Amino acid sequence: MKWIEGGICAAKGFKASGVHCGIRSGRTKEDLALICSDTLCSGAAVYTTNKVCGAPIKVDRRHLADGKAQAIICNSGNANTCAPGGEHLAEETCKLVAKELGIPAGNVLVCSTGVIGQAMELAPFEAGVPMAAKALEEGSQGSLKAARAIMTTDTHEKQAAVEFELSGHTCHLGAIAKGSGMINPNMATMLLFLTTDAAISSEMLQKALSKDVPSTFNQISVDGDTSTNDTVLLLANGMAGNPQITAEGADYFTFCQALHMVAEKMCRELAGDGEGCTKLLECVVTGAPTVAVARAVSKTVIQSDLLKSAMFGQDANWGRILCAIGYTPGDFSVDKVRVWLESKAGQVYVCENAAYHEYSEEEAAKVLAEKEIRILVDLGQGDQTAKAWGCDLTYDYVKINGDYRT
């Protein structure tokens, strides 16, 4: 399994584009991305658990009910959520794409990210979809343009792809994502699109995705606020020519590994580009009695505002880590907790058996001066593990989210 270039277009038979169509007046950034496959794909999806959910999600649930899709259209600038006529507009957008690509509208998936509560117009799509269809291209350039078009306050585009083998056939799986940035004046969204040329049934594709999300995307937090539009979409067109995966087995396992590798990479990208952040925080929990406890502890640690502030201040404040571990719900003890802080500058052992472990503040300062910080927590009561990803809490987070009117 190896990293390759090409992002969402790394898989055979996928093209993508990103154009400007003017969803928000006065902005010139690309705001419309189109991704499509030469052939019909197995499709799988995971959506936000927020009870307030965007109109596009309602449409996608219908369009993916048969497990098949061929294209994804995504705009930034308006989330099409809590706004009048949203579902109708999302359906109309799919029809525009269907017409350009010559495919059924029911095979088009749609996503939106941006402001909520504001009505969206169809006009920009009427102009933009034909442009996007015309601009479709293979390879890294297509992926890059689509990755840019879905960005909101992300500071850089997010792409990844891997190459792997299934029954002797070379396969590819790639992704683009937009992160936990914010568009004034409302919340934004995590969107992740994945494509693969592996042949896999809709059922197994959904199974692989559903199995992976709890250990990856559900373990990211920038500020604990679950968006109304979070969506992960995965399309598999089978053009790699491998025998279709229709049950668990060696190929399914390899496919899951590839998916997990790309997903974890995207988690790090998304958390590390959290609003206003200066550092990526990764919490690795080991020695947990259950996976659920391991996941809960790691996520609670990276969600603590106190710890996030301390990391911004480069302070080895292990008491805050212990505090967060302690208020994690679940049945486990804290008596044997050990904590290390780690980065490429080294490692400091700061807490043993839930109490202070002597360390050099100088060394700790060096470790915490790095951009990627790992918090290692061993609970000492089992062999289950989990990871979670977050970022530090900074002046800029408050500025981006509170201060933009002044």
Add this chain to the structure above:
Amino acid sequence: MKWIEGGICAAKGFKASGVHCGIRSGRTKEDLALICSDTLCSGAAVYTTNKVCGAPIKVDRRHLADGKAQAIICNSGNANTCAPGGEHLAEETCKLVAKELGIPAGNVLVCSTGVIGQAMELAPFEAGVPMAAKALEEGSQGSLKAARAIMTTDTHEKQAAVEFELSGHTCHLGAIAKGSGMINPNMATMLLFLTTDAAISSEMLQKALSKDVPSTFNQISVDGDTSTNDTVLLLANGMAGNPQITAEGADYFTFCQALHMVAEKMCRELAGDGEGCTKLLECVVTGAPTVAVARAVSKTVIQSDLLKSAMFGQDANWGRILCAIGYTPGDFSVDKVRVWLESKAGQVYVCENAAYHEYSEEEAAKVLAEKEIRILVDLGQGDQTAKAWGCDLTYDYVKINGDYRT
């Protein structure tokens, strides 16, 4: 029922003091508070749910097992948590108080707040406890000094008291508290001490306190971080002479009202003095199918970092409120949600049936310029209600918690 002066000393037979004994070298602020009753009291308590819990809490659980107590000793500057010999030191502190007051050590309760993970010395207590015992005084002065001595980064002392009648006898219930401030370099604590001269059995006292806490102190959040040392203590010495409350009835109901009135006042004080905050946020949820849903929604709203940042920026960002309502766990629908923003400057109706309701941005700006903001949420599907209290998220929060080393 009416508000009166006197705080923790408003109830007959209670004295208090606050002195400086030097728990943390280099600080001259009062750091030791003593509260005691002339006679033995019924006692009740509620403690942190954090699995990492301070040594004093372990001692208090033992000392209150019989439902009786007569004095409270509390230091700031060191939380006596995750530190060697903590329980022994807490027991020794109780003995020092017992010796000075001529009461059994088992009737003394002890609390600590401040740094965690650092060993505490007995020497400051050996010097300080006799000073504190000598300084004990009745009335507002005693309460004020104790309220100051338990402060950490609180910006002002927190006191309240009410007068009420039980079976024709005038009774008093008062409190002091310290808030969700932070002591460098670790987390601090919510401490609340309540005293009353009402006669009430230990069982009914604990029942009244346990019943009140879920709707008051459990509904405050400054940053979602549950401290290791949070403690609420309630002592009742019966000196008002009312027939002792030993069962539910009119007097018990009145007592619960008095307790709730003081508790809610203190919640507002604590949330409004959150670290770095400029505004008190109160979320009032109505029309909920269950109390649990009402509590969960109100608390989720005031905990949202996105909303907290928006309130700091005085931005009527109702989308963030709706988003937080939407990701609140529980079985309820969001279709009929209505939201108002309110302060003493007026009220704006910002969201109807989960969508934008037309309002004047100018009016909204006036409402949000005030120091106390109420967020009114009607779920439109029942008649249950709840409140929660929080504060805005500011540059200073990040500064206080992240930046103190630089």
